[in-house]
Amino acid sequence: MKPARTLVLLTATALSLAACGSGGSSAPGETTLTITANAISGGKNSATADWTKNWLIPEFEKAQKAKGKIVHVLFQPNGVDDEQYKTKIALDLKSGAGADVIDLDGIWVGEFAQAGYVKPLAETAGAQVDQWEGWSQIPEAVQGLGIFEGKKYGLPQGTDGRVLYYNKTLFTKAGLPADWQPTSWQDILDAGAALKKAGVPTPLQINAGTAMGEATTMQGVLPLLAGTGLGVYDGGKWTGAAQGLKDVLGFYRQIYGGGLGDPRLQQEAQGRDKSFEQFAEGKIGVLAEGDYFWRSVIEPKAGVAPMERRDAEVGYALIPAKQPGAGVRGQDFVSMSGGAVRVLNPRSPNAALAWELLAFMHSAQATEQGLAGEARITSRTDVNDKVLSSDPMLGFVAQKVLPITAYRPGLAVYPQVSVALQEATADIVSGKSVDEAAAAYQKKLEGLVGGAANIAQ
Structure with missing residues (x-):
């Protein structure tokens, strides 16, 4: 099988350009996490960038503070061609750097897994992954977007049918x-x-x-x-x-x-x-x-x-x-369906907390907030039932199509x-x-x- 062009042609020069670390050091008793996506305010996927900065980060930091933890979350925006973004993420992960939580196109998951750049979620963050409440709200077929060779590598975001x-x-x-x-x-x-x-x-x-x-x-x-x-x-x-x-x-x-x-x-x-x-x-x-x-x-x-x-x-x-x-x-x-997933950086120094952030990003509240009032199909059944009630066709896809759907293999x-x-x-x-x-x-x-x-x- 031929390896991915973008994952193989990684030169020493390119590696020197990769992002270093996951966002800088934290003060004693504090933790810093980073999120990256191919989204930037005023540009590509602007709504996602705005949601991340204006709602997600403040709400997660507030929730952590209520638990007695001081957590800072940094967002690393991008606004480039998908292949450029893919190459950058591959370079980051290959060099041991990169953000803690990373957006990927679902069709890249197998390729990144085979390269060793991402690991199964439970292998990275532990048993808490399997105990997440959200799995019961994501149809098994839709979970397939983030699954490779039977293992869960990522949480699916919005999808289609x-x-x-x-x-x-x-x-x-x-x-x-x-x-x-x-x-x-x-x-x-x-x-x-x-x-x-x-x-x-x-x-x-x-x-x-x-x-x-x-x-x-x-x-x-x-x-x-x-x-x-x-x-x-x-x-x-x-x-x-x-x-x-x-x-x-x-x-x-x-x-x-x-x-x-x-x-x-x-x-x-x-x-x-x-x-x-x-x-x-x-x-x-x-x-x-x-x-x-x-x-x-x-x-x-x-x-x-x-x-x-x-x-x-x-x-x-x-x-x-x-x-x-x-x-x-x-x-x-x-x-058949497509869509994006979010994965964890297997070298995150705060993997358990990074999973908490990822799970929070895919909670019902966060998922609904990310729609910004639009009627779009999400991976969560509870959110779809609520936000698609006024559009019978999209409701049909969410209720009838997603449970029977399939995905393309995420291979190079x-x-x-x-x-x-x-x-x-x-x-x-x-x-x-x-x-x-x-x-x-x-x-x-x-x-x-x-x-x-x-x-x-």
């Missing part, structure tokens, strides 16, 4: 139910056929090809693969040209070789944006996307492709497994594997057979992950 959106007006025209919930892939294809017969220009839009980038993998390939009972990486091996992958490619072929989807749209540079516009214009019947589509794309007032009557015209449904019970963990329905080679999956769907869209596309993917995968021994068939 993938669903099928559908146009109720077009469904009525096609004689389909307004409360549609497919229970198999065949149900989706049948709906597509009915929409096509009713004259809908593009019955189904399941992202495919390389122009859609990671949206092809996250909105299309991975949920479908989960619907066959497979993950892209399971049990220490990558999924190759297995039957499940061939089933996924076969489903794509039925859509794009059967006139149910628009092959050209998948190959255009702005194809995803065009799919948003076409859905909003009533030209696409069913579209697979994340909750971002609901709250930011077709949002009636400020959306990228606003739908004035969104709440009345747009339905949403769970993504079904290939057939009932065929999904991962024996599920009838599946999804994953982005390249993702591209190979995108290329496999592009082969299908361009007219190649399932066997041809699967064989080409298998060959690429072997080159990426160190040969067939690291691939499950």
Whole structure:
């Protein structure tokens, strides 16, 4: 398996630039902790930076003072490209420096764990980790964002989920139910056929090809693969040209070789944006996307492709497994999610107290305060139940999707594997057979992950 470019190309010069220590010394009887994130007031992720400085730090210091402890918390802001931030954190941790509590993209966790830069939370902070009240409020599937090889490395922050959106007006025209919930892939294809017969220009839009980038993998390939009972990486091996992958490619072929989807749209540079516009214009019947589509794309007032009557015209449904019970963990329905986590620096000189800070950051009160009045999905069920009550769609994701979701493997080679999956769907869209596309993917995968021994068939 190829190591991460950003974690391997660490030079002595770069190391000299890494942050030193965790924020300076403290007076006798006092303790200083540090937090770092790719957030900065007035810039990138400004709301997170403001919450950290203006609410979190004062409240935590006050809570510690009530316990008779003098604790100072310092915030180390960043406002850079994600890869730059990732490299900086890797440099810090490699050199034995860095903040006590660190924000990471969930997809980096496995990579950092394999490099030895982060350790399981309980290994760093002790038994108190497993006794935290918050675990009972975070669905097991959502905890997976911070889990690698069965061990908990981080606490998940906000997350999201993938669903099928559908146009109720077009469904009525096609004689389909307004409360549609497919229970198999065949149900989706049948709906597509009915929409096509009713004259809908593009019955189904399941992202495919390389122009859609990671949206092809996250909105299309991975949920479908989960619907066959497979993950892209399971049990220490990558999924190759297995039957499940061939089933996924076969489903794509039925859509794009059967006139149910628009092959050209998948190959255009702005194809995803065009799919948003076409859905909003009533030209696409069913579209697979994340909750971002609901709250930011077709949002009636400020959306990228606003739908004035969104709440009345747009339905949403769970993504079904290939057939009932065929999904991962024996599920009838599946999804994929992304998000960030917070981890502990394994070399923190105050690891137990750093865990108290981390747990406080993920308490119900702190989580709600961090939303700053916005309706967004958090990792905590109790907070979601409270803050999403006015938005049925986001509530649907929190209550129905998050408990069944899955996550991408946090390994360095994953982005390249993702591209190979995108290329496999592009082969299908361009007219190649399932066997041809699967064989080409298998060959690429072997080159990426160190040969067939690291691939499950």
